[in-house]
Amino acid sequence: MKAVIFVIGYLILAPFVGALLDGVDRVITARMQGRKGPCVLQPFYDLSKLFSKQMIAVNNVQLLLNLSYLGFIVISGSMLFGGTDILMCLFLLSTADMFLVMAASSDSSPFANMGAAREMLQMMAYEPLTLLVAVGFYLAAGTFHVGNIIQSAVSPVLYMPGMLLGFMFTSAIKFRKSPFDLSTSHHAHQEMVKGITTEMSGPTLAIMNIAEYYEKVLILGIFALFFINSSWWSWPVAIVFCLAIYFMEILWDNVSARLHWKTLLTSCWLVTLLTAGVNLLILILMK
Amino acid sequence: MGKLSKSPWLLHYDASSCNGCDIEVLDCLTPRYDVERFGVINTGDPFQADILLITGGVNSQTAPVVKQLYSQMPEPKVVLAVGICACTGGVFKECYNIRGGIDTVIPVDIYVPGCAARPEAIIDGVVKAVKLLDEKKEKIRAQKGREEQPGGTYGSEK
Numbered sequence: 001m002k003a004v005i006f007v008i009g010y011l012i013l014a015p016f017v018g019a020l021l022d023g024v025d026r027v028i029t030a031r032m033q034g035r036k037g038p039c040v041l042q043p044f045y046d047l048s049k050l051f052s053k054q055m056i057a058v059n060n061v062q063l064l065l066n067l068s069y070l071g072f073i074v075i076s077g078s079m080l081f082g083g084t085d086i087l088m089c090l091f092l093l094s095t096a097d098m099f100l101v102m103a104a105s106s107d108s109s110p111f112a113n114m115g116a117a118r119e120m121l122q123m124m125a126y127e128p129l130t131l132l133v134a135v136g137f138y139l140a141a142g143t144f145h146v147g148n149i150i151q152s153a154v155s156p157v158l159y160m161p162g163m164l165l166g167f168m169f170t171s172a173i174k175f176r177k178s179p180f181d182l183s184t185s186h187h188a189h190q191e192m193v194k195g196i197t198t199e200m201s202g203p204t205l206a207i208m209n210i211a212e213y214y215e216k217v218l219i220l221g222i223f224a225l226f227f228i229n230s231s232w233w234s235w236p237v238a239i240v241f242c243l244a245i246y247f248m249e250i251l252w253d254n255v256s257a258r259l260h261w262k263t264l265l266t267s268c269w270l271v272t273l274l275t276a277g278v279n280l281l282i283l284i285l286m287k
Numbered sequence: 288m289g290k291l292s293k294s295p296w297l298l299h300y301d302a303s304s305c306n307g308c309d310i311e312v313l314d315c316l317t318p319r320y321d322v323e324r325f326g327v328i329n330t331g332d333p334f335q336a337d338i339l340l341i342t343g344g345v346n347s348q349t350a351p352v353v354k355q356l357y358s359q360m361p362e363p364k365v366v367l368a369v370g371i372c373a374c375t376g377g378v379f380k381e382c383y384n385i386r387g388g389i390d391t392v393i394p395v396d397i398y399v400p401g402c403a404a405r406p407e408a409i410i411d412g413v414v415k416a417v418k419l420l421d422e423k424k425e426k427i428r429a430q431k432g433r434e435e436q437p438g439g440t441y442g443s444e445k
């Protein structure tokens with residue numbers, strides 16, 4: 001019963017929470033740059049505008065692929081919030097990303113194609129660590145099942161602080177923040193215009209944005225999983241930590257410039273090895 | 288305020304500007320003027336833009352580009368000519384390669400004069416463009432309504 005409530009809550013609230021976080025993000029970013037910034041509700045205005053615009057489709061499949069992207073992310077998020085297998089949830093998340101890559105490479109724009117290629121590079125950069133995190137949860141809690149992980153006596157983060165650090169590093173890719181916003185950027189002043197979203201307009205782009213909001217909440221949910229244990233007070237603590245981590249991502253976004261893809265790949269793999277790898281070794285030796 | 292007026296996204300194109308006006312356009316994004324507080328985003332992408340902001344007059348090389356950018360933008364859209372060059376050709380009007388203002392190639396909705404146009408004037412232009420966007424949206428909606436209800440008046444039963 002609890003799981004059903006969580007899933008329904010995720011399905012309904014996630015886009016709103018995601019959009020609101022995005023609005024807060026834009027305000028904080030503006031303040032960090034000495035500007036006033038838009039209204040917190042700006043992402044909602046943007047979305048409703050995008051839906052009201054004329055639909056220019058470059059081909060027939062793009063909308064379908066974007067919808068699949070949204071669909072798979074929603075399923076993946078529902079699995080996490082429904083308390084099922086975290087490994088399956090992460091696999092579905094990667095599958096969803098493949099649909100985005102296909103959507104971007106389905107059109108003829110060189111910018112979109114280059115964005116698609118870089119999106120795949122980014123997947124290569126974050127995927128090893130994401131899988132290690134799942135293994136870490138298994139070693140810390142003895143199960144891949146989210147519903148059981150949150151019932152552990154102590155928060156998993158005590159066993160896997162290295163993994164948390166590594167995940168914080170690579171989730172900048174998922175949040176599409178610099179220095180890792182290679183495939184597309186929220187601020188369109190980059191060498192590839194809008195990268196993967198270049199040929200998406202109006203409703204298609206809106207669907208992609210909604211999917212990103214679902215994904216944002218999903219990633220924050222995984223962060224929360226690090227902190228939640230069987231006691232009730234771990235929930236508010238987890239939420240506070242999630243917000244703090246999100247704030248740090250914004251800060252990082254504002255103080256760093258975009259990296260070259262080679263640096264992205266080597267730095268992500270190095271961090272994976274040093275944080276998650278060492279953490280994993282210690283966990284294996286401990287058990 | 289309508290939906291469009293709360294999130295107007297700009298596409299800035301330099302047709303043949305001396306860069307004076309371009310700098311002023313970028314000025315609008317700096318902390319001093321900060322157009323993002325109106326929800327304005329400077330997208331580099333015609334597919335996502337609502338307002339096409341052009342600086343400089345049109346020459347033979349940029350004419351096809353301007354036409355293509357305009358055709359790639361989804362309806363409703365507004366064209367904003369910034370700087371006297373974009374309005375009429377300005378000091379370059381008599382040059383052998385200049386065709387004249389932007390309106391020699393595509394329909395221009397709003398003209399922002401000045402050499403270079405001041406950021407305040409550009410923001411004024413953008414605010415006007417935003418109002419026009421809403422009006423155009425209404426027109427499109429009214430047209431659609433007529434198509435869906437042949438012979439009926441607005442609000443009548445189908």
Ligand code: SF4
Pocket residue numbers: 303304305306307308309342343369370371372373377378401402403404
């Ligand atoms: S109006 Fe003046 S500043 Fe602007 S492009 Fe023309 S010459 Fe340059």
